[in-house]
Amino acid sequence: MTKQILVLPGDGIGKEIIAEAVKILAVLCDDFALDVEITEGVIGGAAYDAYSHPYPEETKTQARIADAILLGSVGGYEYDKLPRDLRPERGLLGIRADLGLFSNLRPAILNTELADASSLKPEVVAGLDIMIVRELTGGIYFGEPRGIRELESGEKQGYNTLIYKESEIERIAHSAFKIAMKRDKRLCSVDKANVLEVMELWHEVVERVAKEYPEVELSHMYVDNAAMQLVKDPKQFDVMVTGNMFGDILSDAAAMLTGSIGMLPSASLDINGKGMYEPIHGSAPDIAGKNIANPLATIMSVSMLLRYSLDEEALAQKIDAAVEAVLKNGLRTQDIATDGDHVVSTSAMGDAVAIALRDLK
Numbered sequence: 001m002t003k004q005i006l007v008l009p010g011d012g013i014g015k016e017i018i019a020e021a022v023k024i025l026a027v028l029c030d031d032f033a034l035d036v037e038i039t040e041g042v043i044g045g046a047a048y049d050a051y052s053h054p055y056p057e058e059t060k061t062q063a064r065i066a067d068a069i070l071l072g073s074v075g076g077y078e079y080d081k082l083p084r085d086l087r088p089e090r091g092l093l094g095i096r097a098d099l100g101l102f103s104n105l106r107p108a109i110l111n112t113e114l115a116d117a118s119s120l121k122p123e124v125v126a127g128l129d130i131m132i133v134r135e136l137t138g139g140i141y142f143g144e145p146r147g148i149r150e151l152e153s154g155e156k157q158g159y160n161t162l163i164y165k166e167s168e169i170e171r172i173a174h175s176a177f178k179i180a181m182k183r184d185k186r187l188c189s190v191d192k193a194n195v196l197e198v199m200e201l202w203h204e205v206v207e208r209v210a211k212e213y214p215e216v217e218l219s220h221m222y223v224d225n226a227a228m229q230l231v232k233d234p235k236q237f238d239v240m241v242t243g244n245m246f247g248d249i250l251s252d253a254a255a256m257l258t259g260s261i262g263m264l265p266s267a268s269l270d271i272n273g274k275g276m277y278e279p280i281h282g283s284a285p286d287i288a289g290k291n292i293a294n295p296l297a298t299i300m301s302v303s304m305l306l307r308y309s310l311d312e313e314a315l316a317q318k319i320d321a322a323v324e325a326v327l328k329n330g331l332r333t334q335d336i337a338t339d340g341d342h343v344v345s346t347s348a349m350g351d352a353v354a355i356a357l358r359d360l361k
């Protein structure tokens with residue numbers, strides 16, 4: 001059956017990078033019999049311009065129907081003075097909440113060709129391939145009660161609540177185990193069970209879910225040690241699963257091991273595997289409209305979309321191989337170029353990946 005992909009370019013470089021990702025989808029449809037229908041919608045600042053809301057009803061309807069969503073990026077200086085609720089970033093929070101996208105997948109992949117871009121030694125990071133699975137809709141960012149209160153002494157006290165229900169831990173654990181099954185079948189659950197009761201429960205529930213995935217080797221690590229190990233020996237990890245706040249911090253640290261923001265895709269999934277796929281970077285207003293942005297994070301988001309929402313692993317691997325071939329040939333956008341590299345534009349990079357993909361037929 002034809003699958004529906006909703007494309008939301010958003011703002012800034014969003015339009016430029018999404019155009020290159022759509023080129024790749026077109027090659028897959030023409031040459032590899034991918035059966036998808038692509039529709040386009042608006043989100044963020046572009047949606048505010050069209051409908052006076054960053055996540056309007058029109059987009060909501062499109063998003064609910066789609067099997068998967070490919071998003072560029074949102075945000076721009078011109079929207080910074082709007083009331084908080086109407087700012088582009090609210091569009092992102094809105095669509096995540098509306099679709100129940102609780103499982104955030106952040107890979108940190110470092111192509112061997114780009115090992116010099118990392119601030120760590122090339123031998124520590126070359127060939128890095130970690131997947132961090134972060135719980136996205138619970139934990140301390142959403143827990144109640146929260147606030148700032150005044151104590152009897154007159155001193156102010158700020159407080160938040162770190163809470164997880166068994167069902168919330170179960171569903172993120174299932175999501176992580178399923179992803180581990182598609183990779184090297186090793187899962188590390190990151191918690192702070194030595195100090196926090198909620199994490200004791202996290203540990204216990206992950207152990208329980210593990211019984212349903214006997215092929216996956218499960219380990220546990222405290223978050224402070226995990227932060228240390230990520231920097232010391234990141235290649236020891238395959239998949240890591242953790243709560244919202246720990247995941248926020250660890251996934252940014254892991255992403256930066258690769259040194260190149262323009263290379264990293266991400267996914268946010270619901271309970272049925274429907275997902276929204278987007279590069280981790282923003283709308284880069286400083287380079288928007290110049291045809292110099294790196295489209296590879298968005299192209300690799302298409303690869304994740306095929307793998308996790310459309311169950312098209314073979315095609316996902318073809319995209320990954322095409323990107324690798326282009327980098328091997330020395331093509332670089334300006335953000336990942338070093339002296340002597342062949343620097344190309346956004347559209348030329350997209351064309352090169354499309355040609356490399358066709359060559360894999």
Ligand code: NAD
Nearest residue numbers: 073074075076262280281282283284285286287293294335
């Ligand atoms: P940013 O990620 O847009 O840019 C940071 C730096 O990285 C800039 O110098 C930019 O030129 C560069 N960069 C980013 N993506 C690149 C690419 N593909 N190729 C080459 N260089 C790239 O972050 P920012 O400047 O802090 O934020 C700009 C806007 O984006 C803000 O409005 C912010 O709220 C928004 N934002 C959106 C998202 C999202 O859509 N998911 C994420 C982060 C920030």
